[in-house]
Amino acid sequence: MPSESASERRLASSGEASPAPLLVTLAWRNLWRHTRRTLVMLFALLLGVWSMIVMAALVRGSMEQHIRKEILNLTAHVQIHSPAYRDDPAVEHRFAAPSSLADALTQTPITAASARVRVPAVVSSEYESAGVMLVGIDPQRERGLSFIDKAVKLGRDLESAGDPGLVLGRKLAERLETGLGRRVVLMSQGVDNQISDRGFRVVGVFDADPQAMETGYVFIGLEIAQQLLGMGNEVSEIAVMTDDRNHLDALVERLRATAPGLDVAPWTDVQPLLVLMEKVNNVVLLVWFAVVFAAMAFGLINTLLMAVFERTREFGLFQALGMPPRFILGQVLAESLILLVLALILGNVVAWASVAGLKGGIDLSMFAEGLQLVGISPVIFPTLATGDVLIANVVVIVLGVLASLYPAWRASRYVPVEALTRT
Amino acid sequence: MEPNTVVCHQVTKVYRQNSVSVHALTDINLEIPKRDFACLSGPSGSGKSTLLNLIGGLDKPTSGEISVDGQRVDQMAKSELAALRLHKIGFVFQAYNLIPVLTARENVEFVMQLQGLSAGDRRDKAMQILKEVDLTGLENRRPAELSGGQQQRVAVARAIVSEPSLVLADEPTANLDSKTAQALMELLVHMNTDHNVTFIFSTHDKLVMDFSRRLIKLHDGKIVEDKRRE
Numbered sequence: 134m135p136s137e138s139a140s141e142r143r144l145a146s147s148g149e150a151s152p153a154p155l156l157v158t159l160a161w162r163n164l165w166r167h168t169r170r171t172l173v174m175l176f177a178l179l180l181g182v183w184s185m186i187v188m189a190a191l192v193r194g195s196m197e198q199h200i201r202k203e204i205l206n207l208t209a210h211v212q213i214h215s216p217a218y219r220d221d222p223a224v225e226h227r228f229a230a231p232s233s234l235a236d237a238l239t240q241t242p243i244t245a246a247s248a249r250v251r252v253p254a255v256v257s258s259e260y261e262s263a264g265v266m267l268v269g270i271d272p273q274r275e276r277g278l279s280f281i282d283k284a285v286k287l288g289r290d291l292e293s294a295g296d297p298g299l300v301l302g303r304k305l306a307e308r309l310e311t312g313l314g315r316r317v318v319l320m321s322q323g324v325d326n327q328i329s330d331r332g333f334r335v336v337g338v339f340d341a342d343p344q345a346m347e348t349g350y351v352f353i354g355l356e357i358a359q360q361l362l363g364m365g366n367e368v369s370e371i372a373v374m375t376d377d378r379n380h381l382d383a384l385v386e387r388l389r390a391t392a393p394g395l396d397v398a399p400w401t402d403v404q405p406l407l408v409l410m411e412k413v414n415n416v417v418l419l420v421w422f423a424v425v426f427a428a429m430a431f432g433l434i435n436t437l438l439m440a441v442f443e444r445t446r447e448f449g450l451f452q453a454l455g456m457p458p459r460f461i462l463g464q465v466l467a468e469s470l471i472l473l474v475l476a477l478i479l480g481n482v483v484a485w486a487s488v489a490g491l492k493g494g495i496d497l498s499m500f501a502e503g504l505q506l507v508g509i510s511p512v513i514f515p516t517l518a519t520g521d522v523l524i525a526n527v528v529v530i531v532l533g534v535l536a537s538l539y540p541a542w543r544a545s546r547y548v549p550v551e552a553l554t555r556t
Numbered sequence: 557m558e559p560n561t562v563v564c565h566q567v568t569k570v571y572r573q574n575s576v577s578v579h580a581l582t583d584i585n586l587e588i589p590k591r592d593f594a595c596l597s598g599p600s601g602s603g604k605s606t607l608l609n610l611i612g613g614l615d616k617p618t619s620g621e622i623s624v625d626g627q628r629v630d631q632m633a634k635s636e637l638a639a640l641r642l643h644k645i646g647f648v649f650q651a652y653n654l655i656p657v658l659t660a661r662e663n664v665e666f667v668m669q670l671q672g673l674s675a676g677d678r679r680d681k682a683m684q685i686l687k688e689v690d691l692t693g694l695e696n697r698r699p700a701e702l703s704g705g706q707q708q709r710v711a712v713a714r715a716i717v718s719e720p721s722l723v724l725a726d727e728p729t730a731n732l733d734s735k736t737a738q739a740l741m742e743l744l745v746h747m748n749t750d751h752n753v754t755f756i757f758s759t760h761d762k763l764v765m766d767f768s769r770r771l772i773k774l775h776d777g778k779i780v781e782d783k784r785r786e
């Protein structure tokens with residue numbers, strides 16, 4: 134008796150030569166037994182995959198644009214301040230950059246770095262005055278670092294750190310009822326706690342998005358600002374741009390080590406709202422993925438159950454011929470896997486093509502008046518993020534196979550006689 | 557005396573449906589020696605299919621013992637039964653024997669593929685057996701492109717190709733005209749003598765019974781006659 138069961142086991146295991154080719158052949162041919170049904174299912178799956186990826190590209194694209202804009206709107210990738218400045222951006226929270234820092238700022242991955250004076254001030258025309266942020270810049274160094282080097286639409290840019298002119302936003306100019314060539318007075322608290330003021334000629338008027346930038350900021354030369362406030366060589370902030378805003382940890386560490394007394398803050402610390410927005414977007418995308426997938430899964434399960442049900446006899450026959458139930462399970466899973474893989478390949482290609490086709494941007498302004506007011510551009514440039522594409526693909530394949538387990542299990546559970554006698 | 561391929565001892569099968577019990581088989585005792593060519597006959601509903609299904613392990617008896625090649629079929633687990641059928645038993649049913657998406661040759665190769673034979677061996681054996689059942693030239697047709705008789709011959713080829721201990725054929729000729737049925741029976745006889753395979757088949761057709769060497773008559777789930785006709 135024991136020898137017999139051993140031989141039985143040997144017999145059973147001699148059938149272990151991979152059944153995969155057989156199962157795939159059966160699965161593939163069974164799919165094309167109902168060409169139209171399979172094509173419809175394939176199309177539905179494809180549509181789901183496509184919508185996941187394109188939706189992700191739209192959300193990422195709009196987020197990316199928003200972040201880029203915010204970074205150019207004087208945020209930069211990393212800001213260096215005196216420790217108390219970010220809570221109270223006043224002139225007393227200034228600092229002198231140690232010379233070691235100047236060296237560190239020329240090294241990779243830093244692509245641009247610029248010192249700024251950035252303090253509250255009042256700007257007055259003959260008619261009106263307004264509270265603003267006074268920003269003293271070295272225009273050469275702001276290139277590629279902030280929006281201002283491309284924003285002047287009327288008049289000229291500031292030309293150097295010693296440029297005696299002033300540049301303000303179009304909206305502010307309207308409010309102050311001033312304009313190009315006119316004079317305005319800037320007033321702010323100097324380092325000696327005395328109010329300093331100085332007259333400037335408006336040499337340029339800039340446009341900005343959001344409009345708050347136009348009303349909130351005026352630009353003058355860095356050296357002029359330092360003179361006006363009595364700061365000597367000291368500054369309010371150093372803004373740093375790098376080649377990759379997503380990998381700043383090492384750089385921030387290094388800069389902190391180089392300038393131990395200073396506050397070195399990546400953009401994610403400076404603008405936590407942006408990070409929150411990105412997180413909200415991730416959740417929105419995941420919910421979207423879940424909804425689309427749920428619809429796909431229902432269709433898939435339904436189709437497979439139908440296919441399994443109408444082939445009951447065949448599954449009985451398989452069992453009569455000695456096919457182990459797990460192979461029957463495998464065959465149905467193979468059918469589902471083929472559908473899913475085809476849908477993924479096609480879905481990715483079509484999604485990629487449509488994103489490429491929309492490279493010029495989608496103008497949503499006719500649907501979304503008012504988006505601009507909150508600083509979101511109505512023109513979206515879809516952006517494919519590897520992570521999103523990966524997640525969409527993994528979700529579809531892994532959860533798709535999981536969803537198919539039920540019909541596959543049903544197929545493998547048929548009792549042979551009952552399956553065979555069903556007509 | 558040949559050892560027995562099949563032994564049934566006090567086999568009873570009761571189907572329960574709702575509150576009704578159907579006694580499909582009652583106290584069947586039967587020994588089928590190796591190389592036998594036995595016919596189960598009897599009217600519709602007499603229990604022929606039930607007995608064949610129990611012997612093939614497709615269903616379990618309500619009570620009694622069944623052995624095939626000395627192994628207790630009634631006590632086997634599902635996976636053991638699958639292995640037993642794969643390696644020791646060939647089936648031929650009345651209809652729908654073939655896997656529709658596979659060609660004639662692939663249907664014949666199916667069992668060998670599950671057994672793990674190499675592609676070359678499978679092909680050679682399949683071509684050889686298809687020649688024996690006179691289907692040369694039709695190897696690449698799908699079942700839908702074959703006549704009923706041709707389909708049954710493919711099923712016989714598949715049942716026989718890996719030389720099992722036992723072939724169970726449940727009314728293999730029921731859907732065939734009498735000429736085709738006779739040809740199929742001649743084929744079975746040939747397989748029985750040339751391949752030394754034990755056959756049990758069922759029929760209620762007198763013409764088909766005449767091919768058997770042993771006639772077992774069933775009536776209402778009992779064996780009412782069992783005679784050799786050498």
Ligand SMILES: Nc1ncnc2c1ncn2[C@@H]1O[C@H](COP(=O)(O)OP(=O)(O)O)[C@@H](O)[C@H]1O
Pocket residue numbers: 571572573578579580598599600601602603604605606607
């Ligand atoms: N799955 C089943 N459930 C209930 N009764 C069944 C089932 N299969 C067969 N029977 C009954 O068992 C008896 C024997 O059937 P069967 O073995 O199919 O006879 P045969 O093959 O000789 O025509 C019949 O009365 C039939 O109605």
Ligand SMILES: [Mg+2]
Pocket residue numbers: 604605606726727
């Ligand atoms: Mg029957």
